[in-house]
Amino acid sequence: MNRPPYRDAWSWLEFDSALLAQNQLNDRTLRRFPVYLPPHYAAEPTRHFPVVYYLTGYGGWGAMKLLEEKAWEEPLWARLDRQMTAGEMAPMIVVFPDCFTRFGGAQYRDSVVTGPYARYLCEEVVPLVDARFRTLAGPDHRGAMGKSSGGYGALHLAMTRPDVFGLCCATAADSYFELSYVADFAKALQALHAAGGVAAFLADFQSGKPRHRHWHTAMSTLAYAQAYTPNPNVPGALADLPFDLETGELVPDVWARWLACDPVRACAVHADALRSLKLLFLDAGRSDEFALNFGHRVLADRLRKLEIPFEFEEFDGGHMGIDHRIDASLLRITAALRRAGAAASTSSS
Numbered sequence: 308m309n310r311p312p313y314r315d316a317w318s319w320l321e322f323d324s325a326l327l328a329q330n331q332l333n334d335r336t337l338r339r340f341p342v343y344l345p346p347h348y349a350a351e352p353t354r355h356f357p358v359v360y361y362l363t364g365y366g367g368w369g370a371m372k373l374l375e376e377k378a379w380e381e382p383l384w385a386r387l388d389r390q391m392t393a394g395e396m397a398p399m400i401v402v403f404p405d406c407f408t409r410f411g412g413a414q415y416r417d418s419v420v421t422g423p424y425a426r427y428l429c430e431e432v433v434p435l436v437d438a439r440f441r442t443l444a445g446p447d448h449r450g451a452m453g454k455s456s457g458g459y460g461a462l463h464l465a466m467t468r469p470d471v472f473g474l475c476c477a478t479a480a481d482s483y484f485e486l487s488y489v490a491d492f493a494k495a496l497q498a499l500h501a502a503g504g505v506a507a508f509l510a511d512f513q514s515g516k517p518r519h520r521h522w523h524t525a526m527s528t529l530a531y532a533q534a535y536t537p538n539p540n541v542p543g544a545l546a547d548l549p550f551d552l553e554t555g556e557l558v559p560d561v562w563a564r565w566l567a568c569d570p571v572r573a574c575a576v577h578a579d580a581l582r583s584l585k586l587l588f589l590d591a592g593r594s595d596e597f598a599l600n601f602g603h604r605v606l607a608d609r610l611r612k613l614e615i616p617f618e619f620e621e622f623d624g625g626h627m628g629i630d631h632r633i634d635a636s637l638l639r640i641t642a643a644l645r646r647a648g649a650a651a652s653t654s655s656s
Contacts, residue, residue, distance in 0.1 A: 316384040317341040317373060320439065324431055330408070330422030331539050338405040340369040342436065343384055345391045345398040355441045357399045357644055359637065360428065360472075362453030362460040365412045365527050369403025386634060396634075397641040400440055404432050406460075411526055414481070414534035415460025416568070420545045421533050425464060429471045446473030447585055447647060452636045454478040455599075455626065462570045465584055466577035474586040474643055476636035479595055479626055481531075482602030484569045488531070489557075490598075491524045496555050498525035504552070505529070505543035535568045536561050571606045578613045586643035587617040590632060592624035599626065 321339040328336050347354065363372050376382050381389075390396035406413060406424050413421035415428065437444045451461040451472040458480030465475035481487060498519040502508035508525060512518065519525070532546035539545055549562045566572055574581060581587060589607060591600035600621055607619045618639065622632070 316388060317343045318440075320435060322431070322435060324427055326427045326431055327422045327424075329419075331420045331545060332409045332422075334408050334422070340405040341373050341403050342440065343373060343387060343401040343403070344440070345400070346388055347391065347398040348400070348441070353441075354398075355443045357397065357448040357450070357640075358402060358436060358440075358442045359399055359450040359452055359474075359640060360402045360404060360432075361633070362404070362406065362415055362451060362457035364453065364455035364457045365530065366407075366523075367412075367457075368405045368407040370405070373401075373403045383630065383633065387637070390634065390638075395641075396637055397644050399637070399640070399644075400436070400442060401637075402432070402436055404428060408530065408533075410530035410533060412456050412530050412534075414456055414531065414568075415463055416534045418534050418537045420537035420539055421530075425467065428464065429468050433471055446471060448473070448644070450474030450476065450586070450640050452476035452478075452633075452640070454480075454629070454632065456481060459570065463573075465587065466570075466573055466580050469580040469583050473584055474640055475584055476586070476588040476639060477590075477603075478629070478632045478636060479591040479597070479599040480570065480589070480603070480606075482570045482599060483605040484565055487597045487599055487602050488528075488565070491528065492550050492557075493555065494521040495525040495528040496550065496552070498522050499552065509543060531565075535565045571602070571609050574606065574609050574615070575613060578615060581610070581613075581615045581617075584616075585647055586640060587615070588620075588636060588639045589617060590620040590622060590635065592626060592629060593621050594623075594625045596626045 319339060319341055323337045363369060373383055391398045406415060408421050413424040415424050417423040417425045446469060449472055451464045453461045458477035461475050461477045462480050464472050498521040499505055499508050501519050502511050529544055532544060532548050536547040538547045547561045549565050550557055589603045591603045593600055610617045
């Protein structure tokens with residue numbers, strides 16, 4: 308495949324977050340991230356556009372996703388250009404925020420340890436984007452989407468801030484924790500025990516020494532704990548862990564707090580918010596390595612019982628190498644926007 312002709316397809320935003328100054332990890336507050344602008348943006352200088360916020364998975368940040376290039380693969384910005392120019396995809400602005408933390412991510416939740424990332428997005432990033440670019444401001448024209456932890460974040464924001472995000476697409480989102488997380492707790496324990504505890508694990512992590520084969524699972528488990536059960540008084544972890552570090556046994560009260568954050572349980576608490584959405588789209592690969600296709604099946608079952616409208620699709624593939632599903636989500640958003648536009652046109656005629 309030939310490389311696409313380059314154009315300035317994105318603009319950069321940089322600002323110093325007052326909200327992230329509350330974080331206990333000493334993460335930087337100055338964030339810089341790209342905003343994709345469709346070809347129509349410069350060509351139609353009076354037009355305003357819908358906005359979608361793409362939330363990366365654990366260990367990622369926005370610029371990494373938009374600017375990533377691989378041999379023989381069409382870059383994301385070029386795919387969007389092609390489909391929007393052809394009229395297959397609605398012209399829209401796509402924001403790629405930076406929500407990375409020292410532990411790899413915050414699940415896009417507010418936490419006394421990692422910082423208030425949901426508020427950061429809703430109260431700082433969204434107003435900044437609306438002020439800087441020609442957006443169609445309002446939840447009916449603003450979506451949140453992502454994969455894995457990013458999909459979890461999209462669901463969490465749709466449930467808790469429907470006043471900001473009215474469209475939601477979640478690909479292989481963290482869900483049904485009993486199946487998707489518990490299997491990894493043993494791996495995390497092995498890495499933590501091999502290092503001699505959480506503090507020693509973190510010291511080794513920064514030292515440049517060879518890492519345990521399950522280091523990634525241990526680090527992600529610590530990050531999830533800081534999002535679901537943060538506790539700045541716990542040395543090293545800065546969170547209450549869902550298992551006993553010595554025996555590996557689940558700690559019932561902590562695990563219950565994790566489960567309360569699971570979309571399959573949270574959807575009942577936030578049912579009215581979910582019913583208000585213009586789009587709720589779930590998808591996952593049939594061979595997802597973390598069984599998140601089954602997590603989505605459980606979530607879909609809960610949504611049906613709550614009579615919450617949604618769309619669900621399983622596709623051939625696993626958890627990795629499925630960036631083409633970004634296009635699938637944006638096409639679903641396109642369809643939802645066009646349905647809303649047609650309904651508005653009919654009602655006004």
